[in-house]
Amino acid sequence: MIEIDQVYKAFGAQSVLNGVALRVDAGETVAILGRSGSGKSVLLKCLVGLLRPDRGTIRIDGQEVTALSAAQLDQLRRQIGYVFQNAALYDSMTVEENLAFHLTRHQSMAPDRLRQIIYEKLQTVGVEVALHKYPSELSGGMQKRVGIARALVLDPKIILYDEPTSGLDPITSREIEDLMIELKKRMGVTSLVITHSLQSARRISDRIAVLYQGQIVAFGRFDEIAQSEHPFVQEYLAAVNLEG
Template sequence: MIRLSNICKSFNDQVVLDQLNLTVEPEKITVIIGQSGCGKSVLLKHMIALIRPDSGQVIVDGEDITSLDEKGLNQTRKKFGMLFQDAALFDSMTVGDNVAFPLREHTRLSEKDIEEVVFEKLKLVGLTESFHKMPSELSGGMRKRVGLARAIALDPKIILFDEPTTGLDPIMKDAIDGLIMKTQELTQATCVVISHDIDSAFKIANKLAMLSDGRIVESGTPEEFQASKNPVVVNFIKGHAETNNQN
């Protein structure tokens, strides 16, 4: 389980997260929604300690990771897999080497065994034929699928997705949504998805949380969200820009 408690984060004078509280339930898909630039990615990066809060606690499996040293953090991060917004594949490596990277770093598997695991993960995302390709030869959607294969290479307990469907066409969006659900079902991992795509969010989420003005203003099941009377949530779901600004 991940619990964020009273998280505050500012960059220079700009307050991004303000006394934020959030609990992510284990073995479920939690989707955090909010407007572009509201701090969703900053929030996600707090969960894996890529960003440290100015104050507050990030509890992962009962341990406050904000007070961990480098060694402790490395141990905690091994529980995580993360799909970055633009996949963050290593340009200098092939697709196969990208997926094999965490296996080579953190396991003692032989090259043959590593290759088997890589094929298995690439098969899951439907990209076995791209094993020897370089990331520059892939489309945006393919890059994200490879990023997902790399994120799940070590079978992590927690998978973080930073805007997995942004910039993709509707068919590819649907494919990525399907992959997230399939991955969660197969691995029973705790999944946290950052998104501003409301259709995708309702489709894949077991639980939704809405971030606005540095706080979680609403959280609940998709059904609860659809019935919400909170004007911020209602305007976001309906896509009412002007009314949203007035709030």
């Protein structure tokens, strides 16, 4: 379970998060919706300790993230898979080495077992053909899939997705969304998804949180969000309707 309570974060004079409060139950998928630059990725980075909030508390499975020692934080991070916006694959390693690096750095493993796990994870996301390729040889969609496979390699309890479908064509975006839904069904993981696509948020998540000016201004199921009277939510919905 993830509990975010009154989290503030500023960079110099620029205030990014202004008292964000959010709760994600175990096994639930919550999408955080907001405009570009609204602080969605900053919030995700605060969750895994890449950034430290100025104020507020973040609890993951009861552990207060900002109060953990470096060793405890590492222990917690092993239970979290993080899918980066641009996949962030290690470009000097093949796909196989990308996954193997995460596995072997935490535990020693027989080569056959290692290969088996890697193959299984790549098969789960449908990119086993890319095993010996370098990230630069893959399409954007395949890179995202490999990024998801790498996040899954340590069997995390929580997966954080940072704009998993941004920059992809509609068909590939839908395939990635289907994959995320499938993973949730199969593994029962808790997921937090950053997106600026309402359609995507509606498909993949149980609940949606709308982030505006560093605060969650609406939180609930899609139909609850649709009835929100907050001007930004109304504007967002209107913009989506115009596009549709």
